[in-house]
Amino acid sequence: MSRPPFRGLLAGCLLALVATAQDEGIPSPVPAVPVPPVAVQNPFQPFDRARFEAACKQLGATPEQIAAFGKRIDEVGLARAADDLVRAAVPEFDAAVKKHEGGDPQAALDLTKVLAATQDPLLQAHVRYHLARLFLDCDDPENAIAALNDYLEKNLNRSPLDGEAAYFYAQALAEIPAPDLALPRFRAFLQWFPDASERFRSAAHQRIGEIERQQESRLHNLADGMKKTTRDLKKKRTGKPTQLDQETYVEELQALIEEFQEKENQGGGKASGTSPSGNPATESALPEGDGTVGNLEKRPSLADRWGDMKDAEREKIRAEVNKGLPPQYQKMLEEYYKKLGKAQK
Amino acid sequence: MLKFLQERVNKTTKELDAKPAEVREAEAGKVEADAVATKQGRVTDLMRRLAEKLGKENETEGGR
Numbered sequence: 001m002s003r004p005p006f007r008g009l010l011a012g013c014l015l016a017l018v019a020t021a022q023d024e025g026i027p028s029p030v031p032a033v034p035v036p037p038v039a040v041q042n043p044f045q046p047f048d049r050a051r052f053e054a055a056c057k058q059l060g061a062t063p064e065q066i067a068a069f070g071k072r073i074d075e076v077g078l079a080r081a082a083d084d085l086v087r088a089a090v091p092e093f094d095a096a097v098k099k100h101e102g103g104d105p106q107a108a109l110d111l112t113k114v115l116a117a118t119q120d121p122l123l124q125a126h127v128r129y130h131l132a133r134l135f136l137d138c139d140d141p142e143n144a145i146a147a148l149n150d151y152l153e154k155n156l157n158r159s160p161l162d163g164e165a166a167y168f169y170a171q172a173l174a175e176i177p178a179p180d181l182a183l184p185r186f187r188a189f190l191q192w193f194p195d196a197s198e199r200f201r202s203a204a205h206q207r208i209g210e211i212e213r214q215q216e217s218r219l220h221n222l223a224d225g226m227k228k229t230t231r232d233l234k235k236k237r238t239g240k241p242t243q244l245d246q247e248t249y250v251e252e253l254q255a256l257i258e259e260f261q262e263k264e265n266q267g268g269g270k271a272s273g274t275s276p277s278g279n280p281a282t283e284s285a286l287p288e289g290d291g292t293v294g295n296l297e298k299r300p301s302l303a304d305r306w307g308d309m310k311d312a313e314r315e316k317i318r319a320e321v322n323k324g325l326p327p328q329y330q331k332m333l334e335e336y337y338k339k340l341g342k343a344q345k
Numbered sequence: 346m347l348k349f350l351q352e353r354v355n356k357t358t359k360e361l362d363a364k365p366a367e368v369r370e371a372e373a374g375k376v377e378a379d380a381v382a383t384k385q386g387r388v389t390d391l392m393r394r395l396a397e398k399l400g401k402e403n404e405t406e407g408g409r
Contacts, residue, residue: 213400214396217396217399217400219392219395219396219399219400220393220396220400222392222396223389223392223393223396226351226385226388226389226392227389229385229389230382230385230386230389233358233378233381233382233385234379234382236369236375236378238358238361238362238369238378238381239362242358243355243358243359243362246351246354246355246358246385247355249351250348250351250352250355253347253348253351254348257348342379
């Protein structure tokens with residue numbers, strides 16, 4: 001999965017909407033992967049069903065499968081029905097997704113193999129979408145962003161999964177946490193996908209509310225920065241940038257302590273920096289509903305399953321990662337399996 | 346307490362970073378790096394809990 005800066009796509013109408021840095025001197029977490037600016041104009045085109053069905057036919061979908069797709073739209077929603085059709089047309093992709101659904105650690109490798117072997121942009125879109133979901137399930141938002149960067153750059157306007165890809169892009173940024181970057185993308189999702197599943201739209205509204213409340217709280221901002229630093233340290237980034245962030249936390253904590261003491265001495269209430277934070281939730285709770293691909297809930301079992309595997313099975317997967325895959329995918333999977341190993345400890 | 350804990354994590358991070366690359370890359374170095382990340386994670390959790398607790402208190406007071 002390449003991680004070049006976002007380019008090419010609607011370059012003429014893209015304008016940086018880089019959110020202003022938060023005040024109070026707390027470093028706003030920035031993902032280690034490039035995050036393209038939010039497009040001012042909607043880059044998503046209405047779903048072209050005829051084009052999609054023709055692309056599925058190219059992938060090997062039978063007329064019966066395409067007819068079944070049409071019937072399933074009302075039942076399970078457009079995105080899910082479309083994903084089912086692509087899965088039906090490409091059995092190895094279907095098998096890889098089933099492994100993910102079953103919590104099999106080999107799913108990442110199998111999905112990447114399908115991705116590496118195809119030049120078809122529709123299949124690439126669906127594989128990248130599922131890879132991003134898999135990374136998000138394993139608390140790896142940076143690899144999810146990388147997968148979705150490629151989706152948005154190379155596979156846009158091919159599949160009705162576009163809306164969900166846009167939602168999960170914002171979600172991955174929120175999980176970094178990079179609230180300044182996530183917020184405009186959640187808003188763009190709501191604006192550009194008015195017909196998206198109510199489940200996703202409700203979740204986006206909820207996340208916007210949470211982020212806005214948390215941004216008003218210096219303490220939540222501090223916790224956001226620390227979360228990013230924790231992720232940096234997990235990746236052995238102990239250099240000056242990380243140390244500077246850490247020093248800022250101490251300075252900010254000292255400032256908060258002094259503010260509290262001053263308020264107490266004056267017999268007043270709490271320091272203003274802590275309020276109003278409302279009652280923010282730490283995790284997004286997605287409402288029940290239909291019309292989505294896969295399960296929106298986190299499945300923490302992948303790391304456990306990785307730990308439960310025999311050494312020989314883990315070695316087999318590692319060996320496959322190290323042979324035959326393009327270097328960018330190899331690096332991505334090495335990071336992923338390393339992380340699974342750590343999470344299981 | 347949070348400030349003290351963060352200072353300790355900062356100190357450990359600096360000490361680890363000052364070690365030669367071959368020491369950091371060795372297994373013991375990796376274990377040490379994981380330990381620092383875990384400690385930073387604990388401080389983060391405490392920070393988040395404090396933020397939530399104070400947020401709830403503010404909300405309760407605001408509702409009175």
